[in-house]
Amino acid sequence: MAAEGNSIDALSQFSLTPVLGAVGNSVGFTQSTAHMLLAVGVVTLLMIWGMSNRAIVPGRLQAMAESAYEFVHDLAVGQIGDEGKRYFPFIFSLFMFILLGNLLGLLPYGFAFTSHIAVTFGLAALVFVIVTIVALSIHGTHFFSYFFPEGAPKALAPLIIPIEIISYLSRPVSLSVRLFANMVAGHVMLEVFAAFVVMIGSAAGVLGILGATLPLAVNVALVGFELLVAFLQAYVFAILTSIYLHDAVHLH
Amino acid sequence: MSERDGFEERLREARARRGLDTPRPGRGAPPSGPWGIGFRAGVEVVAALGVGVFLGIMLDRWLGTWPWLFLLFFVLGGAAGVLNVYRLFNPRRGAGR
Numbered sequence: 001m002a003a004e005g006n007s008i009d010a011l012s013q014f015s016l017t018p019v020l021g022a023v024g025n026s027v028g029f030t031q032s033t034a035h036m037l038l039a040v041g042v043v044t045l046l047m048i049w050g051m052s053n054r055a056i057v058p059g060r061l062q063a064m065a066e067s068a069y070e071f072v073h074d075l076a077v078g079q080i081g082d083e084g085k086r087y088f089p090f091i092f093s094l095f096m097f098i099l100l101g102n103l104l105g106l107l108p109y110g111f112a113f114t115s116h117i118a119v120t121f122g123l124a125a126l127v128f129v130i131v132t133i134v135a136l137s138i139h140g141t142h143f144f145s146y147f148f149p150e151g152a153p154k155a156l157a158p159l160i161i162p163i164e165i166i167s168y169l170s171r172p173v174s175l176s177v178r179l180f181a182n183m184v185a186g187h188v189m190l191e192v193f194a195a196f197v198v199m200i201g202s203a204a205g206v207l208g209i210l211g212a213t214l215p216l217a218v219n220v221a222l223v224g225f226e227l228l229v230a231f232l233q234a235y236v237f238a239i240l241t242s243i244y245l246h247d248a249v250h251l252h
Numbered sequence: 253m254s255e256r257d258g259f260e261e262r263l264r265e266a267r268a269r270r271g272l273d274t275p276r277p278g279r280g281a282p283p284s285g286p287w288g289i290g291f292r293a294g295v296e297v298v299a300a301l302g303v304g305v306f307l308g309i310m311l312d313r314w315l316g317t318w319p320w321l322f323l324l325f326f327v328l329g330g331a332a333g334v335l336n337v338y339r340l341f342n343p344r345r346g347a348g349r
Contacts, residue, residue: 149344166304166325166332167339174299174336178292247344 008195010188014115032113039100039113043093068096072238079242083249087242090130094123095238102183102230106223114233115183117176124172124179127241135248146251175240182233186226193219293340297333304329 016030023029050065058066072092076084084091098114105112113119135143147164148157193215201212308325312318 162325162328163332163335166300166307166329167335169307170296170300170303170329170332170336173303174295177299178295181291181295243343 008192010191010195013187013191014184031111032116032119035101035104035111035113036097036119039097039104042100042104043096068092072096075235075238076242079239080246080249084242084245087134087245091238091241091245094127094241095234098123098179098237099230099234102234103227105183105187106226106230112183112187114179115187117180120176120180121172123237124176127175127244128172131241131244131248134245135251138249139251143251146247171244175237179233179237182229186222186229190219190222190226193222289340293337296336296340297330300333300336301326301329304332 016032018025018029019031019034020029046061046068047065050061053059053062055062069092072095073085073088076088076091078084080087101112101114101119104110105115135146147161147168149160149164152160196215197212197219200215201208203211304325304327305322308322308329311321311325315321
């Protein structure tokens, strides 16, 4: 992989390269964009194709589609309450898009677009704006009481309100950084150990090949771990979105 | 009737024994070990501090009061970070649906 000489180039895997020739070059259509479209396509196909039979005893694809639906549905209703059904489409789209982004990045030649802070922050900013709009549309100006917990001494207001506002504004930052950092860390680790395999394997004959199996084994374990992280981070993103929506719907 | 009730009861017990009824995940508690919790807390603190510093610097640039608002918002950002970590373990009052 990227083991040129003795240095390990773990970050070049995240660089964007335009695809689709001159057209892609001129509009900035990169492999990241291509994978986003692929993720949307896969999710759409899974839902349409999987549910096309509407069998009572579901086949594999239908079972997958149904369990994904029910998982997110339970999550949304469990966190937000009955009103959560209104926001289920949004949470489901977010969850599936991020999950597919994480998983596609684990395939050979795949690219995890969630390893770019621009993408994750875009998603988190979308969540932030939607949550704020929901809160404002349901509660009107009463929403601003969210920044001052009831029962707190009035004298502390100049201190509490800025802190609460900063805390509120830090939500999209922590939401995006968490997903982004997890994906980057995972892919860097995979790259580093893959580079070890090449470096040790090309070092000294039989001994080198024997030694190279060690980092290879680590990489196999890491891929399994990354599968877990891919699910977990999509789940965390979805559950935090639901919690923010819960706060927006119920205020306190 | 009692026969059916007994069946439902036995079915539920069997499902629980086999671990088919996964318990509902708790509010805002993604299943993760100590590393996960530590990482979450760290991200929360750094995010709040970053937002505070950013706000402070921007307000200073706007009002020309460098470095006073920066210093003030640095402290407020740190406090917001502590508040975020506190909320991580103790969600807001009455938030229990």
